[in-house]
Amino acid sequence: MNFKEIARRGETGPLMEAGEFLMKRVAAGALRLQKSHEIRWDGKTLLNLDDAMADRLWQAGRELLLGTGIFSMNSRRVIELSAEEVDEALRFVPQHLAMGAGKEAVTVRHRGIEDPRKPFVFSGPFNADTSEEMFVHLNEAFAQERLIDSLLFPGYLKTLDGQMIRPTSALSSRAAMLYGQWSREAVRRAGRPDMPITGHAVMALNEIACTNEAWGLRATDPRAMVLISELQVDDVTMTRLAYYQAYGCPIYLAFTPLVGGYGGDPAGTAIVAVASFIAAAALGGEVVHIGPQHLKFKQQTNAHSLFLASLSNQAVARNSRIIATTSHTTSGRPGNGEEGAQYPREFSALALCAVSGGSNVSGPRPAEPLGFNNVSPLMARLFAEVAHAAAGLSRGTAAGIVEKLYERYKDRIDLEHSPRGLPFEELYDLKTLRPSAEHREVYERVKEELAALGVPL
Amino acid sequence: MANAQEIYARMTRAIEEYDSDAAAAAAREAVAAGLNLLEAVEKGFADPIRRLGEAFDRMEIFLPQLMLGSEAMKAGMAVLEEAIQSAGGTLVNKGVVVIGTVEGDIHDIGKTVVAALLQANGYQVHDLGVEVPAGRFIEAAQSQEADIIAMSALLSTTMLYQRDVIEMLGNKGLRERFFTLVGGAPVSQKWAEEIGADGYARGAYEAVALLDARKEARGR
Numbered sequence: 077m078n079f080k081e082i083a084r085r086g087e088t089g090p091l092m093e094a095g096e097f098l099m100k101r102v103a104a105g106a107l108r109l110q111k112s113h114e115i116r117w118d119g120k121t122l123l124n125l126d127d128a129m130a131d132r133l134w135q136a137g138r139e140l141l142l143g144t145g146i147f148s149m150n151s152r153r154v155i156e157l158s159a160e161e162v163d164e165a166l167r168f169v170p171q172h173l174a175m176g177a178g179k180e181a182v183t184v185r186h187r188g189i190e191d192p193r194k195p196f197v198f199s200g201p202f203n204a205d206t207s208e209e210m211f212v213h214l215n216e217a218f219a220q221e222r223l224i225d226s227l228l229f230p231g232y233l234k235t236l237d238g239q240m241i242r243p244t245s246a247l248s249s250r251a252a253m254l255y256g257q258w259s260r261e262a263v264r265r266a267g268r269p270d271m272p273i274t275g276h277a278v279m280a281l282n283e284i285a286c287t288n289e290a291w292g293l294r295a296t297d298p299r300a301m302v303l304i305s306e307l308q309v310d311d312v313t314m315t316r317l318a319y320y321q322a323y324g325c326p327i328y329l330a331f332t333p334l335v336g337g338y339g340g341d342p343a344g345t346a347i348v349a350v351a352s353f354i355a356a357a358a359l360g361g362e363v364v365h366i367g368p369q370h371l372k373f374k375q376q377t378n379a380h381s382l383f384l385a386s387l388s389n390q391a392v393a394r395n396s397r398i399i400a401t402t403s404h405t406t407s408g409r410p411g412n413g414e415e416g417a418q419y420p421r422e423f424s425a426l427a428l429c430a431v432s433g434g435s436n437v438s439g440p441r442p443a444e445p446l447g448f449n450n451v452s453p454l455m456a457r458l459f460a461e462v463a464h465a466a467a468g469l470s471r472g473t474a475a476g477i478v479e480k481l482y483e484r485y486k487d488r489i490d491l492e493h494s495p496r497g498l499p500f501e502e503l504y505d506l507k508t509l510r511p512s513a514e515h516r517e518v519y520e521r522v523k524e525e526l527a528a529l530g531v532p533l
Numbered sequence: 534m535a536n537a538q539e540i541y542a543r544m545t546r547a548i549e550e551y552d553s554d555a556a557a558a559a560a561r562e563a564v565a566a567g568l569n570l571l572e573a574v575e576k577g578f579a580d581p582i583r584r585l586g587e588a589f590d591r592m593e594i595f596l597p598q599l600m601l602g603s604e605a606m607k608a609g610m611a612v613l614e615e616a617i618q619s620a621g622g623t624l625v626n627k628g629v630v631v632i633g634t635v636e637g638d639i640h641d642i643g644k645t646v647v648a649a650l651l652q653a654n655g656y657q658v659h660d661l662g663v664e665v666p667a668g669r670f671i672e673a674a675q676s677q678e679a680d681i682i683a684m685s686a687l688l689s690t691t692m693l694y695q696r697d698v699i700e701m702l703g704n705k706g707l708r709e710r711f712f713t714l715v716g717g718a719p720v721s722q723k724w725a726e727e728i729g730a731d732g733y734a735r736g737a738y739e740a741v742a743l744l745d746a747r748k749e750a751r752g753r
Contacts, residue, residue, distance in 0.1 A: 094641065103597035149639055205689060205719075234689045243637045243690045278690065280637070310639050337642055340595040371646065372592060374718075374736070380592075444718075492735070 077161045079321055079360055083314060085155040086148040094149060094308070101144040101154075102306050102348065103338040109136040110344045117343040117383055122482055123429045123475035124387040127189075127394065133387060134395040137350020138162065141307070146355050149304060150311040157358060165358040171397040173362050175226060175326045176272035177296045182225045184363055186397045187434045189390055192468035195436040198228040198274050198401060199456040202441035206231025207448040214500050215262030217453040217509045219271055223460035226298065228438055229275035230259040234448075243280040252277040252285040256292025274298040274328055280312055284319055298326035298363060305334045305369065306348050307355055321360055329361025330403070335380045336371030342380040342387075349388040357398050364392075365438055367403030375443035376405045377422040378489055382478065386429040386471075393434025402430035404439030404459070407489040409497025410452035412514040418485045418495050420455055420522040424462045424531070425481040431466035432474040444491045449500040454511040454519050461523070465532045477529045537568050544577025544609060548585065551601035556609030564616040574613055574624065579655065582606050586653045590738060596646060603652040626657045627748050631673045632683040633661030634717075635694035640687035643717060643737075647683065650737040656681075656744065667698040674711055681744065686717040695720070696728040703729075712747065716740060 109115070113136040115129060124130060145156035157165075172185040184196040200218045215230045235241060236251045255277035263271040273293055277283040286292050293299075299320040301313045320327060331352040339345035349366055356364040366388060368381045376385070385402050392400050404426050408418030423440035430437055440459050442450055466474060488494050503515045511519070527533045535543075540563050547556035556578070563573040585602040588594045594602075614624045630651055634644045641663050652658045659677050661669060665684075674682050682702075686692035695715045702708045714732040715725050716739075725733035732747070734740035 099597060099600070107597075232689055240693045241690055242693060243688070248690070278688070280690070304639060305642055334596075334642055336592055337596045340597065341592075344595075371596065372590075372736075 077157075077165065077358070079318065082155055082359060083318065086151055086153055086309075086314060089145065089148070089153040089155050091152055092154065093152065094147060097144070097147045097154065098306065098338050103340070105140050105143045106339045106344045106347045109140055109347055110340070115343045115347060117341060122379055122382040122386070122478050123432070123471060124383065124390055125471055125475060127390070130387060130390040130394055133346055133350055133391040136347045137391065138354060140347050141351040141354050144307055144351065146359070147308040148314070149308050162354060162358060166354065166396050166398070169357045169396070169398055170362050171399070173326050173399060175296055175298050177270040177294075180268050180270040180272065182272065184225070184399055184436060186399045187393060187436065189393050189434050190432055190468065190470055191434060194464045194467045195431050196225050196401070197223055197460040197463055198226050198436070198438040199224045199440070199459060200228040201231040201451050202439055203229040203232045203275070203278065204441055204445040204451045205234050205448045208233065208236065210449050210501060211258045212262045212265065213506055213509065214449055214451070215259060216265045217500070217504060218456060219263045219266035219268050220509065221453055221457045221460065223464065224456060226272040226274045227259065227263060229300065230255065230262065230273060232278055244282060248280065249282040249285045252283050253292065256286030256288060259293065260291060270296070272297050275300040276316075281315060284316070287323065295324040298328040300328040300330060300365070303329065303331040303352060303356060305332050306338050307352060309359070317360055326362050327360050328363045328365060329356040329359060330365035330367055331356055332367045332369045333384070334369045334371060335384060342384045346384050346388045346391070349384060350391050353388070353392050353398055353400065363399045363401055365401045365403055367405070373407070373489055374491060375407045375489065376403060377407065377426050377485070379482065379486070382426060382429050382482070385426060386433045389430055389433035389435040399436070400434065401436040401438045402426070404437065405441050405443040407443060407491055407494035408485065409442040409446060409450055409495055410455045410503060411495055411497035412503070412518055415495040416497065416515070416518040417522050418488060419497065420458050420518070421481050421485050423455075423459050424526055425478045427459060427463045428466050428469070428474040428478050428531070431463050432469055432471045437463045442497065446496055447499060450497055451500060452503050452511075452515065454503070454515055458519055458523060461533055462526060462531060469532070473530060477531060480529055535562065535566065537566070540566060540568065541573065541577045544573065545581045547609065548578060548581035548602050548605050551598060551605055553605045553608035556605040557612050560609040560612035564612065570613050570617050571622075571624070574610070578606050578609055582653045586650060589650070596642070596649070599649045599653065600645070603649045607652065627655040628681050628744060629657045629659070629677055629679040630681040630683055631659045631661060631670060631677055631679045632685070633665035633670060634663040634685045634687070635691055635698070636664055636666045637694065638686055638688055638691040639663050640685070643687060644685040647685065647716065647737040647740050650741055651744070654741045654745070667694060667701045670698050671701060671705065671707065679711065681712045681714060683714040683716070683740065686715070686720060689719040692717065692719055692724065695730065699729050714740060714743070
């Protein structure tokens with residue numbers, strides 16, 4: 077089934093209200109399938125080791141999608157899919173995907189469980205609020221990290237010329253164009269002019285204005301779109317999909333299943349997650365990004381979300397050829413001293429769960445950045461090193477390390493009381509774009525700590 | 534005819550089983566039995582819905598159950614409210630809230646959780662949905678005789694519409710009439726202060742606590 081047919085069903089499918097779709101189709105369906113397929117969380121496992129449950133989860137997620145379809149929020153129509161159509165979409169989903177150009181041409185691949193091949197690393201400011209004056213410096217510092225395969229969401233321009241940017245305004249079109257120019261300028265300054273830049277300018281439809289082969293984002297740069305929780309799309313996302321598919325960009329499609337939401341507990345939400353993986357593939361997603369949200373903790377390294385990420389990625393890795401990547405957001409924020417160590421402990425725990433489960437990696441970023449530029453390229457280096465080291469680790473070994481790391485940060489995952497961190501400009505020397513000695517100390521110390529725990533760094 | 538304790542037990546069970554029809558039926562029974570209806574509200578509905586809110590906080594139940602429980606209470610309360618008003622009485626609620634996600638923003642779940650939890654905690658809630666223009670917040674607040682306007686924004690680029698609602702209230706000379714509450718992922722206390730909002734809540738539990746504290750302070 078092609079995109080034209082998907083778009084047609086978005087105008088002609090069964091009509092219903094969003095509440096009815098979410099409660100009667102998604103919530104009731106997930107609850108029923110959780111019981112019939114015995115998808116359970118035991119309340120303590122962080123990294124799933126149960127292959128049979130991962131396979132049952134795949135079946136439950138597929139059945140859920142067949143029962144729900146995908147809700148088009150603006151038309152209030154359901155895009156329903158038959159079993160044959162879902163299977164066809166899964167058969168033709170790409171197993172590997174090229175992006176970037178020239179010397180920076182890279183390929184992201186579907187990975188298997190405990191796959192010894194290194195995961196693809198998407199990293200960058202990851203949509204943390206980014207100030208105008210720091211935008212190029214910050215992205216250059218990320219791009220100079222050679223383990224990062226693609227720059228990820230080069231930032232979130234909240235203001236331009238001191239003015240807040242209203243979506244769809246003329247200011248937002250100008251911001252989108254600058255976003256394209258500045259992102260390209262940053263990778264050029266880092267000596268990687270053809271490095272793929274994943275992500276958009278978050279300017280609603282005006283983001284399209286950042287597209288320009290000469291100075292902005294190109295056909296070789298993946299474009300990111302996000303499904304709305306749960307299993308919903310809106311006109312803006314569908315319009316972006318139509319445009320970027322026609323333009324020839326790799327399609328990076330994200331979804332954010334909500335733990336504690338319509339899927340219920342982590343096991344029920346995992347069913348929604350697998351249904352969303354398949355839905356994203358059916359919509360034309362070529363790299364599918366899972367970014368679980370948590371109703372209470374609002375980050376992704378709590379016990380529920382670790383389990384959810386490991387189980388749902390394993391279900392996808394074992395039963396499909398979908399190229400998966402996992403978002404990493406934390407309670408801790410990049411900083412110095414012992415306070416700064418929580419951030420890498422958290423993203424390392426999740427990276428071990430994701431990579432051993434067959435995923436690539438996206439991130440890291442604090443879930444609640446404080447102020448502008450609250451991210452660190454040096455921590456992205458460590459993130460990439462951990463993700464690479466995790467490739468080939470057995471899940472049993474990874475699970476043991478994850479448990480130890482979790483013990484070290486679990487008492488400070490409340491966002492209000494988690495380490496506050498520092499902005500990029502206080503962690504780096506802006507003239508040399510090198511991390512400060514204090515920030516390097518955190519990197520060295522946590523790296524040693526991780527190695528001592530058994531991460532083969 | 535069932536005695537008061539039996540009817541309260543049925544009302545409680547209806548909430549615990551998320552059954553709107555049973556909640557309305559038990560409420561009708563309370564009216565027919567001539568019970569003290571204000572006491573029936575407290576013992577039959579308020580206690581179980583409070584427990585439901587606490588269970589949600591501990592993540593023992595989840596959003597669908599919280600919403601269904603709130604809906605069941607709403608169905609039962611409609612019956613009791615009508616009977617109380619017919620008898621010339623009034624049902625006290627903690628406050629009337631209009632809530633919505635601001636213009637240009639289609640994110641629904643965060644706002645829905647706040648609405649359900651406020652309802653479960655005794656507020657009368659009017660959920661305006663998503664992409665709510667500034668003028669509609671104000672019209673709804675006036676028509677529903679609300680005292681609280683709660684605005685959610687999930688995007689950095691849409692949160693400035695929270696500012697517009699507050700500015701428009703000022704332009705219409707209505708600023709002092711409503712308590713304005715803002716929230717959403719990119720929103721902060723600093724932003725709330727910058728735009729002159731009366732309150733900021735980082736999540737649903739904090740929204741309930743903040744409004745309860747306001748209610749208590751005003752009640753003194």
